[in-house]
Amino acid sequence: MTTPLPKPIIDLTGITKSFGTFQALKGINATINEGEFFSLLGPSGCGKTTLLRMIAGFESPTDGTIVIAGQDMAGVPANRRPTNMVFQSYAIFPHLSVADNVGYGLKTRKLPKAEIAREVDQALQMVDLGGLGSRAAHELSGGQRQRVALARALVMKPKVVLLDEPLSALDKKLRDQMQVELRQLQQRLGITFILVTHDQEEALTMSDRIAVMFDGRIAQLATPEELYRRPVDRRVASFIGVMNFLDARATGRMNGHLALDIPALGSIELPSAQVPEGLELRNLETIGIRPEMLTILFEGSEQTEHVARGEVTGTAYYGDMTYYSVRLPGHSEDVTISMRNTAGRSIVPPGSEVPVGWGADSIVLFQ
Template sequence: MSLISIENVHKHYGDYHALRDINLEVGQGEFFSLLGPSGCGKTTLLRTIAGFEDVSSGQVRIGGASMIGVPANQRPTNMVFQSYAIFPHMSVAENVGFGLRKSSLSGAEKATAVGEALEMVGLNGFGARAAHALSGGQRQRVALARALILKPKVLLLDEPLSALDKKMREQMQSELRRLQRQVGITFILVTHDQEEALIMSDRIAVMFDGKIAQLDPPPQLYTRPANRQVAEFIGVMTFLPGNRRADTLEVAGLGHVTLSPDQIIGAEGDVRVGLRPESMTILFDDMAAEPSNRVAQGTVEDLAYYGDMTMYEVRLAGAPRPVTVSMRNLPGRPVLARGDAARVVWDPAALMAFGPVD
């Protein structure tokens, strides 16, 4: 049985249709992400679960009970806000213990609970600090402790890492993951960062224009995107124009390919052919192509050097735009320069043909 179920939910703001027929179920203990560009409705959906927005139609259930008309303070959910919403007039301990006012615990038990919550997020001994003297990462931890101390059925996280710098963000990603396994509470994360969603989630709902475009675990999302929009949003994908009749595909710069059924997405005719950077390889002198792969000639148009790897933009002969190829920089392997000729090996089984957008 699922912990949260959202059925046929619509949300209108005047003429604006913010959520369009949302259906999803989230299981107990799951790390679930709502992913999409800004304005896609992911935060609105999170706020309807939290109780800050009511739905225009449809049903929201948590633990089987309908949440329609139930105010935020009576829902078994707690939220970590994007701004963290740390009360500036209170100490760290007062912030963390804010929700315990009505609990039956004694004063000493509350103090113990606050101490444990702070320890859980790695803020031992910070209780007496003033809230406004904290760094961004520390505020985030206080917000987490303040929500988790109430042992909610669901923890809602609204872009919690977007205000942190890259190092801090990566650290918090693994810490959130660890924390979620430790407490066993269902987490629902809203993010616009596809990498973050892939790293952290058990399942991801990708949203565009108020609709769920695809709901899958990260590997399926990456390897089997439901449409071109999802494929473009998740990871890097180069698109070349092509034409498909049944299982035969003609791609500019690559030639004829026979497709297997799961490489075909959408209708036939003029299609967009999607290629992931890691599904192609530049052939250096010491390398031989796999027999099943094919080789195309091209020229390096541009490159980006990342240290551990290099992203090449290679223009294949006959293709209207370059394809992106990622190469690991193994010891002894040269880094090509702009204008160098490159032989690109590609796997016909790894490309995807997206029909005209419906």
């Protein structure tokens, strides 16, 4: 099976934005492809919302170009762009009914009434709000408002749908449900979605690709899996999931392998495929390892490549998982180890000495 070459729909080149002396964006370059679910992920103040608002046309870049569907967007106002936005506050017009909200943009396009009604009905069906068209905006629940905002954007058949933290106002359960629905809807329609979020889990579960942003720059642009497995630096690594950082030193390169000394775990050799390009061995001070890549070995557990010894200092029980804090010799901070709870295995009490298994392939090196 061959995958068709991705067609770019949005091209961002050298985008900067200054508010007075504050530089919100410091040179953004990215290409977003047609039909892609793309997320801008980062802590608040990283510039992700500013970037989204620029694509929508509510802000203009200080420098750089935005090309959407082959057209330079410089000087094109928001009402003439092939994008539609789902606002964080949903921005449902309070003086209009649900149907009038959804049909708002179609009315601007001067479509005949019957056609507007049909399109609105379809859009409401699509977001599971069929039959609620005559409701007043204030009679809706938070989840329903979110769906109306989505229908209002989708009914315009935009090339790109922009979503500004659309799930942040919903409670956890509804949020999880909407994540799945949004993703399914996007895949069914094949429209490009750009999502702004500070919730790494949201970005990981929904996106095709994620741009992780810090301080006005894209730190890493990759697929969720790559981002989780090969974060480029410590900041990305700790923002996406949990990461244990351990002191390490490169002791040399031998026949395609990198020799590492990790005081807390021992000495190992890594195949060079695992070493990121351009890594300066002299600067190597830290390695990362995810909690689920460390295992507490029980009797009868599968053998692992390497075994270190540690002492359990604390446990946190999550039902399906237990998170252990474990002290390893030669390392000041405790590492976190996550273990799936299985039948007949009790939780190891703090104070116990345990063997900790790990594999060299789970070691993450940073640039």
